[in-house]
Amino acid sequence: MNQNELYQQVILSHNKSPKNFGKPESFTHWAEGFNPLCGDHYFIYLTIEDNVIKNVFFEGEGCAISKASASLMTESLKNKTVEEADSIIKKFHDYMTLSEGDLKELGKISVLSGVKDYPARIKCATISWHTMKQAIETPVSE
Amino acid sequence: MDSNILAKIREDFPILETEINGYPLVYLDNAATTLKPKYVIDRLSKHYLYETSNIHRGVHFLSQQATTYFEEVRDKVKNYLHGNSTWETIFTKGTTGAINFVAQSFGSLLESGDEVIISQMEHHSNIVPWQMLRDRKSIVLKVAQMDERGVLDLEHLESLITEKTKLVSITYLSNALGTINPVDKIVEIAHSKNIPVLIDAAQAIAHITIDVKKLDIDFIAFSAHKMFGPTGVGVLYAKKQLLEKMPPIDGGGDMIASVRFDKTIYNTIPYRFEAGTPDIAGVIALGAAIDYINSIGLKNIEEYEHELLQYGTQKLSEIKNLRVVGTSPDKSSVISFVLNGIHPHDVGSLLDSKGIAVRTGHHCAQPVMEFFKIPATTRASISFYNTKTDIDRLVDGILYVQSIFE
Numbered sequence: 309m310n311q312n313e314l315y316q317q318v319i320l321s322h323n324k325s326p327k328n329f330g331k332p333e334s335f336t337h338w339a340e341g342f343n344p345l346c347g348d349h350y351f352i353y354l355t356i357e358d359n360v361i362k363n364v365f366f367e368g369e370g371c372a373i374s375k376a377s378a379s380l381m382t383e384s385l386k387n388k389t390v391e392e393a394d395s396i397i398k399k400f401h402d403y404m405t406l407s408e409g410d411l412k413e414l415g416k417i418s419v420l421s422g423v424k425d426y427p428a429r430i431k432c433a434t435i436s437w438h439t440m441k442q443a444i445e446t447p448v449s450e
Numbered sequence: 451m452d453s454n455i456l457a458k459i460r461e462d463f464p465i466l467e468t469e470i471n472g473y474p475l476v477y478l479d480n481a482a483t484t485l486k487p488k489y490v491i492d493r494l495s496k497h498y499l500y501e502t503s504n505i506h507r508g509v510h511f512l513s514q515q516a517t518t519y520f521e522e523v524r525d526k527v528k529n530y531l532h533g534n535s536t537w538e539t540i541f542t543k544g545t546t547g548a549i550n551f552v553a554q555s556f557g558s559l560l561e562s563g564d565e566v567i568i569s570q571m572e573h574h575s576n577i578v579p580w581q582m583l584r585d586r587k588s589i590v591l592k593v594a595q596m597d598e599r600g601v602l603d604l605e606h607l608e609s610l611i612t613e614k615t616k617l618v619s620i621t622y623l624s625n626a627l628g629t630i631n632p633v634d635k636i637v638e639i640a641h642s643k644n645i646p647v648l649i650d651a652a653q654a655i656a657h658i659t660i661d662v663k664k665l666d667i668d669f670i671a672f673s674a675h676k677m678f679g680p681t682g683v684g685v686l687y688a689k690k691q692l693l694e695k696m697p698p699i700d701g702g703g704d705m706i707a708s709v710r711f712d713k714t715i716y717n718t719i720p721y722r723f724e725a726g727t728p729d730i731a732g733v734i735a736l737g738a739a740i741d742y743i744n745s746i747g748l749k750n751i752e753e754y755e756h757e758l759l760q761y762g763t764q765k766l767s768e769i770k771n772l773r774v775v776g777t778s779p780d781k782s783s784v785i786s787f788v789l790n791g792i793h794p795h796d797v798g799s800l801l802d803s804k805g806i807a808v809r810t811g812h813h814c815a816q817p818v819m820e821f822f823k824i825p826a827t828t829r830a831s832i833s834f835y836n837t838k839t840d841i842d843r844l845v846d847g848i849l850y851v852q853s854i855f856e
């Protein structure tokens with residue numbers, strides 16, 4: 309793929325077949341994220357039990373970077389405690405927006421490292437993460 | 451256009467020699483802003499290097515000289531638009547500045563319940579100022595529809611008009627679709643009910659010969675930076691008879707005849723509307739941009755760009771899983787498209803990796819995207835320095851994008 313580290317195979321395959329994609333029948337928390345500038349539009353659905361994120365789903369439309377980032381995120385946050393998830397979200401966010409730390413310790417997510425070098429695309433990578441943070445804080449109202 | 455002439459023209463734009471990501475630049479984002487010829491840049495720097503001075507306020511040589519060069523541009527604008535003494539040139543910050551000025555100044559004369567008509571294919575700069583006026587003065591904002599091709603529905607436009615309608619404000623050439631609107635018919639419809647017309651010529655200005663006399667346009671707005679001039683300068687060219695009734699929006703120096711604490715008397719038009727020191731170098735460079743266009747000839751430009759647009763549309767329609775958005779029979783300079791299953795932002799990034807500059811997104815025309823039920827498009831917009839080779843590289847680029855997403 310020569311100069312294009314942005315579109316690595318992992319990203320392309322998560323775009324094509326995203327993990328944990330769709331709306332689950334039941335969930336305890338959810339949020340919607342929308343970027344009017346590019347039209348990226350995602351929903352995150354969570355089942356949080358005993359402070360653990362038991363299940364994560366996402367749904368929506370957007371570019372390959374945003375979809376792959378959401379897909380990778382759902383994989384990495386499943387079965388994490390809320391505190392662990394918060395810390396991963398913060399690491400990802402700080403790396404993308406402040407260039408602090410690195411993504412190596414976050415495992416597979418590190419394929420998104422290259423996005424940081426394309427300022428116009430950083431929002432694509434972070435939108436689902438913002439939405440996730442919001443979802444964790446937003447229980448479904450009865 | 452003769453290939454020798456084209457090669458010469460391309461030499462006028464030093465930026466075309468740059469490489470982007472290791473490839474010679476293919477610049478297809480002309481609707482966002484055009485490139486600048488050396489001639490225009492030289493005029494800018496000549497002003498700052500050897501002619502710097504403020505205008506309208508000095509008896510010394512440099513000030514008078516700058517004033518003369520600055521004022522000459524009003525005439526260049528007049529000639530470029532085929533106007534006469536019925537109209538006046540007002541310098542603004544751009545198209546957006548010009549439309550906002552009309553919305554505030556002409557808008558201040560409207561009353562609650564009065565109506566302004568725009569169209570579904572407007573740039574946000576011809577929507578939001580009217581919404582702000584609506585919120586300020588309780589006017590009614592009406593929207594004329596378009597069809598699936600992106601062609602304005604004139605019958606619908608006509609049906610929106612009532613005795614309360616005070617202005618029709620429509621784009622000449624859609625930046626998102628490339629549609630050329632029938633300005634003659636729009637004006638005819640509006641004038642039959644004595645309603646003035648504002649034409650957003652931000653895009654048209656560099657691609658279409660505009661004859662305000664023949665079209666009888668009341669207000670026309672454009673930006674220098676979309677016609678090979680500098681950013682930060684634009685024009686409202688408007689009928690004096692309308693301007694005479696309009697209040698100034700900004701107060702300050704240059705817009706007054708006399709100032710006393712109990713009473714200030716405003717200057718005459720156009721100065722009344724140009725408070726403060728304007729972008730003097732920018733206006734003078736706009737004049738140079740007009741001279742530059744004239745040296746090539748807008749007719750030649752139109753002809754050549756038409757040929758390029760046909761070529762590009764043909765080539766792109768041969769690509770599988772590509773859909774052109776905006777298929778009006780009357781189009782200029784813009785090809786907006788979507789690829790099945792590939793988001794425009796990915797298209798834009800990957801084309802960029804091949805040195806091809808296009809715009810992706812909603813092009814400041816979200817209602818257009820909503821109409822076509824798409825989040826965004828990829829837009830290639832041409833100018834006279836583009837070549838068939840540029841189009842071929844775009845086509846190769848698109849095929850490359852599709853191969854990555856296979």
Ligand SMILES: Cc1ncc(COP(=O)(O)O)c(C=O)c1O
Nearest residue numbers: 544545546573575625652653673
């Ligand atoms: C049709 C149209 N109207 C208005 C504008 C606004 O021009 P500016 O940003 O130069 O004020 C644009 C620029 O994209 C445009 O394409």
